[in-house]
Amino acid sequence: MEHNIAVGLDIGTTKIVAMIGRKNEYGKVEILGIGKSKSLGVHRGVVNNITQTIQSIQLAIQEAEAAASVKIESVTVGIAGQHIRSLQHSDYITREDSETVIDEEDIDRLINQVHKLVMLPGEEIIHVLPQEFKIDGQAEIKEPIGMYGGRLEATFHVVVGQVSSIRNVGRCIKSAGLELEGITLEPLASAHAVLSQEEKEAGVALLDIGGGTTDLAVFKDGIIRHTAVIPFGGGVITEDIKEGCSIIEKQAELLKIKFGSAWPGENKDNEIVSIPGLRGREPKEITLKNLSKIIHARVVEIVEQVYVEIKNYGHEEQKKKLIAGIVLTGGGSQLKHLKQLVEYITGMDTRIGYPNEHLAGDSDDAITSPLFATAVGLVMDGLKRQERRKVEEKIEEEIQEKIEEEAAKDEAEQEEIEPPKKPKRSFLDSLTERVKDFLDNAE
Numbered sequence: 318m319e320h321n322i323a324v325g326l327d328i329g330t331t332k333i334v335a336m337i338g339r340k341n342e343y344g345k346v347e348i349l350g351i352g353k354s355k356s357l358g359v360h361r362g363v364v365n366n367i368t369q370t371i372q373s374i375q376l377a378i379q380e381a382e383a384a385a386s387v388k389i390e391s392v393t394v395g396i397a398g399q400h401i402r403s404l405q406h407s408d409y410i411t412r413e414d415s416e417t418v419i420d421e422e423d424i425d426r427l428i429n430q431v432h433k434l435v436m437l438p439g440e441e442i443i444h445v446l447p448q449e450f451k452i453d454g455q456a457e458i459k460e461p462i463g464m465y466g467g468r469l470e471a472t473f474h475v476v477v478g479q480v481s482s483i484r485n486v487g488r489c490i491k492s493a494g495l496e497l498e499g500i501t502l503e504p505l506a507s508a509h510a511v512l513s514q515e516e517k518e519a520g521v522a523l524l525d526i527g528g529g530t531t532d533l534a535v536f537k538d539g540i541i542r543h544t545a546v547i548p549f550g551g552g553v554i555t556e557d558i559k560e561g562c563s564i565i566e567k568q569a570e571l572l573k574i575k576f577g578s579a580w581p582g583e584n585k586d587n588e589i590v591s592i593p594g595l596r597g598r599e600p601k602e603i604t605l606k607n608l609s610k611i612i613h614a615r616v617v618e619i620v621e622q623v624y625v626e627i628k629n630y631g632h633e634e635q636k637k638k639l640i641a642g643i644v645l646t647g648g649g650s651q652l653k654h655l656k657q658l659v660e661y662i663t664g665m666d667t668r669i670g671y672p673n674e675h676l677a678g679d680s681d682d683a684i685t686s687p688l689f690a691t692a693v694g695l696v697m698d699g700l701k702r703q704e705r706r707k708v709e710e711k712i713e714e715e716i717q718e719k720i721e722e723e724a725a726k727d728e729a730e731q732e733e734i735e736p737p738k739k740p741k742r743s744f745l746d747s748l749t750e751r752v753k754d755f756l757d758n759a760e
Contacts, residue, residue, distance in 0.1 A: 321339050321340060321700075321703070322337060322349070322387060323337075323338060323339070323393060323498070323696050323700040323702070323703060324336065324337050324338075324381070324389050324391065324393065324498075324696065325338070325392070325394075325395075325692045325693070325694070325695025325698070325699055326374065326377070326378075326392040326393065326490070326495075326692075326695065327394075327503070327689075327691040327692040327695060328356065328359060328364070328370065328374070328395065328486060328489070329356055329362070329527055329528055329529070329691070330356060330359050330360065330361060330527060330528040330529025330530065330552060331356055331527070331528030331529070331551070331552065331648070332355060332356050332528070332648075332688075333353065333354050333355075333356045333359075333370075333373045333374055333377045334351065334352070334353045334691075335352045335353075335374075335378045335380070335389070335392070335692075336348060336350075336381065336684075336689065336692040336693065336695070336696050337349045337350045337381050337382075337384075337385045337387060337389065337696070338696035338697075338699075338700065339700070345675060345676060345677040346675050346676050346677065346693070346696060346697055346700065347676075347677040348676065348677075348680060348681070348693070348696070349387065350381045350382070350383070350385025350387070351380075351381055351683075351692070352377040352378060352379065352380025352381030352382070353377055354373045354376035354377040354380070355373065356373050356528075357369040357370070357372075357373055358370040359529070360529060361529040361530055361550075362397040362399060362503075362527070362529050362530040362546065362548075363398040363399065363400060363482050363485075364482065364485040364486055364489060367485065367488060367492070370489045371489050371492045371493045374490065374493040374495075375493050375494075378392075378493065389495065390496055391495060391496035391497070391498040392490060392495050392496070392497070392699070393498045393499045393500075393501060393695045393696070393698050393699035393702065394490060394497065394501075395500075395501055395503035395694075395695050396482075396483060396500050396501070396502055396503060397503035397504070397532055397546055398478070398482055398529075398530060398546060399530060399546060399548035400478055400479040401478045401502070401545075402476075402477050402478075402545075402546075403474060403475060403476045403477065403544045403545065404474075404475050404477065405448075405473070405474060405475075406434060406472070406473045407470060407471070407473070408427060408430050408431050408470065408471065408473065409427070409451075409468055409471075410423065410430060410468075410470075411467060411468050412466070412467050412468070415465060415466055415467035416465070417465075418462075418463050418464060418465055419461050419462055419463065419464050419466060420462060421462065423461075423469055424447070424462070424469075427447075427469060427471060428445050428447070431473050434475065436477055439479055439480055439481060440477050440478065440479060441477070441479070441480045441483065442475055442476070442477055442748075443476045443478045443483070443500070443502060443748060444474075444475070444476040444502055444505075445473050445474075445475055445476075446473060446474040446475075446476070446540075446541050447471050447472075447473055448471065448473060448474055448540055449540070450469065450471045451470045452464055452465075452466035452468070452469055452470075453466045453468050474542065474543070476502055483748075483752060484752060484755060484756070487752040487756050488756060491756050497749055497752060497753055497756075498699055498702060498749070499699065499702050499746065500748055500749050500752065501694075501698045502544065503694075504525055504532035504534035504544050505534060505541065505544070506690075506691050506694030506695045506698055507523060507525040507532065507534070507646055507647070507690040507691045507694050508534045508536065508541075508694070509675075509694040509697050509698065510672035510675065511523060511644060511646050511670035511672050511674060511687075511690050511694075512536065512644060512670065512674065514539065515641075516536070516641040516644070517536040517537075517539045518539045519537075519639075519641040520536065520537040520538075520638055520639035520640045521535075521536050521537075521639055521641035521642065521643070521644055522534070522536075522627050522632075522639055522642070522643045522644070522665075523535075523536070523643075523644050523646065523670065524623055524643055524644065524645050524646070524659075525646050525647040525650075525690060525691065526550055526551060526619070526645065526646075526647040526648070526649025526650050527550045527551065527647045527648060527691075528551050528648065528649075529548070529550050530546050530547060530548055530549070530550050531546070531549060531550050531622075531623065531647075532544075532546050532547075532647075533545045533546075533547065533623055533626050533627070535626075535627065535630045535639070537637060537639065542630055542637075543626065543627075543629065543630035545623075545626040545629075547619065547622050547623060549615075549619050549622070550619075550647075550649055551573075551648055551649040551652075554573060554611075554612055554615045554616065554649075555569045555573055556569075557611050557612075557614070557615050558572055558577075558608065558612070562592075562601065562603050562607075562608070562611075564592055564601060564603075572590065572592070572603070572608060573608075573612065573652075574651075576590055576608060577608060577612050577652055578605075578608075578652070578653040578654050579609070579612055579613055579616045579652050579653065579654045579655045579658040580613065580654035580657060580658055581606060581609045581610045581613050585605075585606070586604065586606055587604075588604065588606070589602050589603065589604050589605070590602070590603050590605065590608070591603075612652070613658070620658065620662045621662065624662060624663050627639070627663070627665075639665065641666070642666030642667055642668070643659055643663065643665050643666070643667045643668075644667070644668055644669075644670040645659065645667060645668070645669050645670060645687070646669070646670035646671075646672070646687040646690040647688070647691070648687065648688045650669050650670070650687045651687060651688075656668070656669060670690065671685045671686070671690075672689060672690040672693040672694070673685040675693075702746070
């Protein structure tokens with residue numbers, strides 16, 4: 318695989334998407350190829366049938382490889398599902414020497430301390446995201462590096478998930494013949510692809526409505542403040558239509574996409590759709606008014622749960638107000654009149670988010686559909702990881718050269734040289750390493 322190419326793999330409940338992208342000379346992301354397959358074996362964002370998931374992954378990967386004519390070796394994968402929860406946590410360290418400035422190592426020490434948090438059995442920390450720092454009681458510090466102080470404390474947003482679910486995803490990727498490049502929380506990936514920096518500063522809630530889950534990420538002052546995964550998505554709407562109209566799932570899905578609306582007042586009583594009956598049975602007639610009533614009831618439930626989460630974050634406080642409102646993305650965001658319904662329930666400004674924020678200008682319309690927001694975000698994450706890795710490799714080479722130079726000098730005078738500092742690895746990289754190690758040992 319070429320060096321400057323990254324692959325995002327979005328393992329969803331309804332579809333699996335493999336997307337290949339690279340950075341062009343303007344720093345925008347160019348999508349080279351895309352492959353998608355029906356996702357079998359994933360339920361509400363969690364893998365529940367490994368064999369089927371592996372086959373679906375391979376199909377999507379092959380399609381993407383054919384479209385871009387490159388060979389895929391490693392992928393950045395998104396993690397979501399109903400087992401994800403997040404919590405706020407504050408922690409502090411006391412520095413021995415308050416006469417020296419705070420550096421990366423102090424922050425690493427603080428973050429590592431958060432990793433010692435005792436989780437419920439079977440849970441693992443996926444992300445530790447610092448919110449803001451406090452030095453010797455001085456609050457609201459965004460960047461503590463370079464400042465003096467004895468006590469460094471911070472509030473963290475900690476995202477937690479089930480170890481077994483994460484490992485199962487790792488297993489599927491390995492068995493599909495791929496390397497695991499990195500793991501990212503899906504709402505974070507979607508947010509990367511869809512939101513602008515201004516929105517994150519002003520305060521915004523990103524709502525990614527997928528097939529099995531609805532993911533929420535709240536940003537304010539450019540920092541992620543809250544994440545949640547709600548275990549309902551477009552799939553339960555289809556289920557309800559299927560049950561409510563006594564039709565098969567395929568027909569229910571088509572009905573929802575073609576005629577569905579989240580706002581019942583829209584349809585006249587006399588608008589009727591006729592659906593062919595099963596083998597030799599009479600066709601069924603369904604009024605669009607009933608259809609939208611069924612959809613409306615379920616969508617209201619989902620949106621109200623989301624609103625509860627937004628209130629949990631503290632949206633009602635003046636300082637925490639989300640000025641940019643709500644951005645809807647994901648396949649479920651394409652439901653007619655959803656924007657109006659969300660505005661009506663929450664009273665917040667709402668727009669539909671298309672993942673074209675960082676894509677090259679001439680991208681295909683199909684790619685900029687909200688359907689692919691997570692995949693685009695994962696590609697961007699993969700590219701970022703590679704850039705970081707290049708920097709690390711360069712620094713390691715420099716260290717090596719320096720050591721060799723020194724050794725070549727007079728060995729008698731050899732002094733201990735201080736190698737340049739390695740850039741810190743994000744926690745995610747080490748989680749990826751751990752998942753990889755686990756898989757290698759499990760073989």
